Amino acid sequence: MGINLLYPEYEVARNMDRCINCRVCERQCANEVHSYDKEKKIMCSDDSKCVNCHRCVALCPTRALKIVKTDHTFKENANWRGSIINEIYKQAESGAVLLSSMGNPNAYPVYFDKILLNASQVTNPSIDPLREPMETKVFLGSKPNSIQRDKDGKLVNNLSCGIELSVPIMFSAMSYGSISYNAHESLARAAREAGILYNTGEGGLHKDFYQYGSNTIVQVASGRFGVYKDYLEAGAAIEIKMGQGAKPGIGGHLPGTKIVGDISKTRMVPEGSDAISPAPHHDIYSIEDLRQLVYSLKESTNYTKPVIVKIAAVHNVAAIASGIARSGADIISIDGFRGGTGAAPTRIRDNVGIPIELALASVDQRLREEGIRDNVSVVVGGSIRNSSDIVKAIALGADCVYIGTAALIALGCHLCRSCHTGKCNWGIATQEPELVKRLNPDMGYKRLVNLVSAWKHEIKEMMGGMGINSIESLRGNRLMLRGVGLNEKELQILGIKHAGE
Amino acid sequence: MIWRYFVTPLPTKLDESQLDEREFTARCVMKINKGIEGAYVFSSGKNMGVFKAVGFPEDVGEFYKLYEYAGYCWTAHGRYPTNTPGWWGGAHPFALLDYSVVHNGEISSYDTNRRTIEMHGYKCTLLTDTEVITYIIDYLNRKVGLTLEEIAGVVAAPFWQVIDNMPQGEKEKYSYLRKAFSSMLITGPFSILAGFEGGIMALNDRLKLRSMVIGEKDDMFYAASEECAIRVLEENLDRVWSPKGGEAVIATLNRGVL
């Protein structure tokens, strides 16, 4: 190996006046940043290993630690930025594809931040959610095209099976394998308590979690890991994963080193062999093939489970969604380019796909123009960060949102974007027993339930302010939105007016 | 400029369209309202007329010579334009075929309702909430085949907590209506009078954010925002009452008040 040309991105700043040499940081850091120098009797750090996950900072009893961005710098260059130079050094050294995790961190526009909500004044009273009922319950699934009556003239229930949620939020797909057993347990229990659903991702369903079946979406991805009859029947809905916002167009790869024990059993992949999800489903090469898979899944579960088709938000997402709406799917899920992942090639994560706000607006509009919006429900994900993002997404036309990264943050994730190393110090994106046990599911699930109920309160407040007392009357209600700092084209795609109009 | 024509669809055109007469007429109305700038069809019923104007009620009555008409059901609406300057075309009722709607309020679900009803061939050209309510009633009644009472269960649907406590049959019916037609729920304050062939329906929003009073005298039925309006017409009422929010009061020509 030649000279290491990389200077660490972050520095561990240790206040020596405060440090009591308790060595907590040393034990807590799976990246082995901290060590004790017996001779000098002081703690030392190796900044080059630090991923900035804040585990040591949070646990240091004397608040002796903080992590700072290094002020070491290359000669300033707006084109050849430091990060770009460093990536070239890395690849020149390794000859490999750059890997990263979580969502696209780059400074693309965040449309949610450029949209403002309405509130009632004078002519239309706002509604106080503490005094009046404020409904957030939603049903996902296709709506009938016509009514039927029995011989006495009574309406016949011709609704297809669907999903009922107490609030339009679901935990998005995160597989057992990419995240830990304890993280999965927290999600499953929280979903049950909050009256919503979580999603198995493509890793199968651990036998311990079958009991949460009615709050589970079971996923069928291109690798078909862990898919069999009991699995399909266990969930409340089945999701076909065609794509993922963090890495549209490519598959997944869980290295053999992680396929151990229960994960191997759950995925139905022999221990130690890589679990490779191909980029396409090898039985889906066009829309008619998708239709076949939708109906095979429905057939094998006796038409008792709604089928979700999940796609990444890509350029002609509206046309794709229109095809899916005619494929027999009950729900379309669209994942924006900021969606998270356990591991993705950096170039793909940072350069492929489009923002969810634009994708959602154009899908909703296209389905309406074709008169088929009610054939399907639309669920969106890919960086829903708070309750106002949810309200804006619903007003743009979504039925419900998926949250992934936000849920992990609730569990303690500090967005260090190092999930692909498998050494998550917070016990989330790891399978090392020592690390996994740091996440206590009894506390984890409560934090998730708290997050969902806090957001529910906030959603109700915002709805009440707009004089709307049922979330159904917010869906697609774009007059409640105004853009700020958006150009004509952006406003046109979002289907909203500019503030002041 | 107001023109009044009495027209029937050209039989050959009607046959060619393969539509029933009402659908054919409704589509012509949409086509004119959307396609011809400045032209609107305000009245397109068979046994129903709509008269709009800006001015005092007595002058309007005079202008249209209302004393020359006889009818079993009248709705009148004096509008204090909430959010837009007064324009005679914006006066209520809004009507399509034999459905007419007068509305007091401002609905907060407007764009949800508009974007939904426009999927079914309607074009909201007047940009008022009353127009969208009229089309929803026409769609649900004429095209989908729901009864007026069921329509009330869609547009002013009971809260889930109320539905959950209903007896089994009712519970099934109302939860079906809410799930199947969720985008046609109307929120925000409204009290509406919907005229149809053979009767009238009075309906409040489910929180009763607007007032609505019903009066009965012999076989006459009165509905108004304020009781005093009814008292002007009939001082000695047999019964005066306020329906609950979301409770539809339907009066028909031969079957009385439902």
Ligand code: SF4
């Ligand atoms: S955890 Fe804090 S006090 Fe303990 S050794 Fe590390 S820096 Fe020092």
Ligand code: SF4
């Ligand atoms: S899950 Fe863990 S490894 Fe991944 S970003 Fe969060 S803290 Fe870092």
